[in-house]
Amino acid sequence: MIIVAAAATVALLSLSGVSIRDMLADDQRLVVPYTAPSGLEPHRAHPTDAGADLCLANSVVLQPGDRKLAGTGVHVAIPTGYVGLLVPRSSLPHKYGVTLANSPGIIDSDYRGEIKLNLLNIDRKQVILPTGQRVAQLLIMPVELAQFRVTDALPQTVRGEGGHGSTGTGTAA
Template sequence: MTDSVDVLIVASEPPSYAHPGDAGADLRSAVALRLEPGERALVPTGVSIALPDGYAAFVVPRSGLAAKHGITIVNSPGTVDAGYRGEIKVSLLNTDREAAYDVAVGDRIAQLIVMPVTRATFIPVAELPESARGEGGFGSTGYGTQTGVNA
């Protein structure tokens, strides 16, 4: 059985899970709008939540919108902190170079994932301990799949 957490919510239409076991609950647009190619808009959802301490919610793109229409979220994932009580809004971006995308009231535009989070205690030190990876980042492990190619 999966753990669950009670989240207080003010919404005319609360987020909902499409299938059992889904990680993300669908957020819906509270307004109708058109996203022209390359345009972005901050889209209200009509949803405000009160997360318990020790939790955060993350607003992430819907894979179908991204794959079929090039609709994504500018600041993905968007973070909703436990202390935030305002409306959740989604910064949608139309990455399609040619086609506009129409959003209707009630359209599923993003997903909300609620997760426990740990607060870190940052401890200043003169230098960090070594690791196998070291300072390698931003493609340092390569991305090629051909034998001998690791560009």
């Protein structure tokens, strides 16, 4: 079983001796191996969707303001040079008042455990999400593995140290 995501780069990167080029399907899409119980496989509603839907492995009851870590039953092997991003399905907050508390959630390439979702009920009523409910989407994106270097000073910019809400106001917050 595989998840297929568009490959933005074909750079050769090491993954246990396998290059990214070896992880590409014949149609030049990235292949991400996964395991999941039947019925919980990541899937796209449409072939061109950016994210693959993830479902709940077990039902979840959330009281107003509750947070719960909910399992999906899915394990993935994301290649080095890529990251998995977890975001709520757009209908989740709209229909149920539930979102992901840490959106986007990050799945690093060396993580092999079950994908779990940090659900948060932002509504004023109890929410019951059944087993198999599609609640999140998994996006596989290339990521630059930047090196950080200490310096005595940073280059100056017009914005400078202007923080939250300062853009276009002429004041630093």
